[in-house]
Amino acid sequence: MSDKIPVTVLTGYLGAGKTTLLNRILSEQHGKRYAVIVNEFGEIGIDNELVVGADEEVFEMNNGCICCTVRGDLIRIIEGLMKRKGKFDAIIVETTGLADPAPVAQTFFVDEEVQDNARLDAVVTVADAKWLTDRLKDAPEAKNQIAFADVILLNKTDLVTPAEVEEVEARIRGINPYARVIRTVKSQVPLSEVLDRGAFDLERILELEPAFLETGDGHDHHGHDHGHDHHEHGPDCGCGHDHHDHDHDHGHLHAHGGGGLKHYHDEHMQSVALTVSGDVDPEKFIPWVQDLAQSDGQNFLRWKGILSFKDEPRRYVFQGVHMILDGDLQREWKPGEKRDSKLVFIGKDLDKAKLQAGFEATAA
Numbered sequence: 001m002s003d004k005i006p007v008t009v010l011t012g013y014l015g016a017g018k019t020t021l022l023n024r025i026l027s028e029q030h031g032k033r034y035a036v037i038v039n040e041f042g043e044i045g046i047d048n049e050l051v052v053g054a055d056e057e058v059f060e061m062n063n064g065c066i067c068c069t070v071r072g073d074l075i076r077i078i079e080g081l082m083k084r085k086g087k088f089d090a091i092i093v094e095t096t097g098l099a100d101p102a103p104v105a106q107t108f109f110v111d112e113e114v115q116d117n118a119r120l121d122a123v124v125t126v127a128d129a130k131w132l133t134d135r136l137k138d139a140p141e142a143k144n145q146i147a148f149a150d151v152i153l154l155n156k157t158d159l160v161t162p163a164e165v166e167e168v169e170a171r172i173r174g175i176n177p178y179a180r181v182i183r184t185v186k187s188q189v190p191l192s193e194v195l196d197r198g199a200f201d202l203e204r205i206l207e208l209e210p211a212f213l214e215t216g217d218g219h220d221h222h223g224h225d226h227g228h229d230h231h232e233h234g235p236d237c238g239c240g241h242d243h244h245d246h247d248h249d250h251g252h253l254h255a256h257g258g259g260g261l262k263h264y265h266d267e268h269m270q271s272v273a274l275t276v277s278g279d280v281d282p283e284k285f286i287p288w289v290q291d292l293a294q295s296d297g298q299n300f301l302r303w304k305g306i307l308s309f310k311d312e313p314r315r316y317v318f319q320g321v322h323m324i325l326d327g328d329l330q331r332e333w334k335p336g337e338k339r340d341s342k343l344v345f346i347g348k349d350l351d352k353a354k355l356q357a358g359f360e361a362t363a364a
């Protein structure tokens with residue numbers, strides 16, 4: 001792991017339980033010192049942390065794409081915090097309930113000073129078990145917050161029946177099959193589940209979702225396709241481009257029955273997982289993702305991966321938000337660990353065959 005300070009971005013719709021989680025983090029005895037950045041008013045400082053209020057300030061990137069924006073206020077606050085480096089171990093950014101997480105996440109990938117000193121550890125989204133299903137219908141921010149997440153606290157499970165919890169979790173999975181979902185009451189969760197996650201844990205994801213395990217030849221060896229790669233257009237992708245396609249049914253979610261766990265597919269949010277067995281060549285991989293970011297980045301809400309680079313003992317961990325990319329070499333591959341290269345994409349209009357072919361062409 002690098003010595004960059006880990007940053008946890010905390011999102012979730014209004015009233016979901018973000019502040020409840022934050023207060024738990026700040027009051028628990030964990031021996032760590034967190035700097036907390038809250039872009040809300042009325043917050044007060046608590047022992048050992050720094051709570052900084054900030055007004056909204058969002059800049060469009062100079063590539064002209066409105067899907068790439070960064071928070072100027074956040075850059076300045078983090079740069080200020082870096083001058084106090086050593087006084088804290090980690091940073092937590094709590095966003096307002098209505099915020100799109102993209103500009104917050106992108107901030108960690110574009111500003112050089114921020115990038116040199118901090119790394120986005122994980123996006124943690126708190127979801128309200130009672131109201132999420134409704135908000136997914138009427139609030140695009142709520143859906144983006146789910147799509148973006150590495151970890152989702154499915155909170156307020158005390159307010160719904162077990163069957164309703166199952167239902168809302170199935171809807172979450174329809175949008176983001178890769179996040180770790182933890183059911184909570186009053187945001188009670190072991191803090192190790194949400195903090196210092198090391199970005200994300202693809203191995204675990206692929207273990208849990210064997211149907212997403214695909215080999216480098218692009219075929220699903222499980223013999224059934226759950227249909228997560230169907231090609232749909234979303235009017236609300238937030239990238240500023242008009243994707244309206246009037247041939248499509250604009251209903252939000254389809255449930256596919258079939259006994260046991262329900263499968264939902266969200267028409268406006270898709271996900272694709274790709275694997276290349278063995279090493280990729282960084283000289284091919286890096287230019288490929290850079291080109292892909294330019295050509296298709298507006299459709300990629302979040303993309304990430306763990307790569308095995310040829311002749312490199314460490315794992316390369318990669319993540320992107322729309323057109324903005326970040327990656328670094330992290331821990332060494334363990335003895336006996338299978339050195340596969342994996343990528344996942346969450347977004348709209350994902351052309352799985354094209355992505356797979358492009359990824360395979362970077363094999364070493």
Ligand SMILES: Nc1nc2c(ncn2[C@@H]2O[C@H](COP(=O)(O)OP(=O)(O)OP(=O)(O)O)[C@@H](O)[C@H]2O)c(=O)[nH]1
Nearest residue numbers: 013014015016017018019020097155156185186187
């Ligand atoms: N019943 C129940 N209430 C909860 C739970 N978690 C939080 N609450 C309550 O829900 C309300 C909102 O919680 P907050 O933590 O302030 O939510 P938030 O996401 O920070 O809200 P905003 O700042 O408005 O976006 C508070 O009254 C909490 O006490 C839970 O698991 N069950």
